[in-house]
Amino acid sequence: MSRNSKAVVSFIVGAAVGVAVGYFLNSDKKEEWVGKxxxxxxxxxDKFRNKKQQLEDAIENELT
Structure with missing residues (x-):
């Protein structure tokens, strides 16, 4: 992919993100989306905390 085509793709992606953010900020369902x-x-x-605790416990068990 050439430099120009990468720039065009980046511009299009940036514009799409901007439109999505604008829509989100003006949406009536903003509070519902934020809650979800x-x-x-x-x-x-919580999943990461549980996995971290399991890993710490496994390491502790291996060291003792």
Missing amino acids: LKYQTDKLK
């Missing part, structure tokens, strides 16, 4: 995103983020954080 926060819920999913919290679930993901």
Whole structure:
């Protein structure tokens, strides 16, 4: 891919992201989307914490 085509693709992707953000900020469902995103983020954080704890426990068991 040439430099110019990469620049065009980057511009198009940036414009699409800008449109999506603009739509999101002006949407009536913004609060619903934020709530869903926060819920999913919290679930993901809990999964990572659990995996981290399991890994720490496994390491501790191997060292003792």
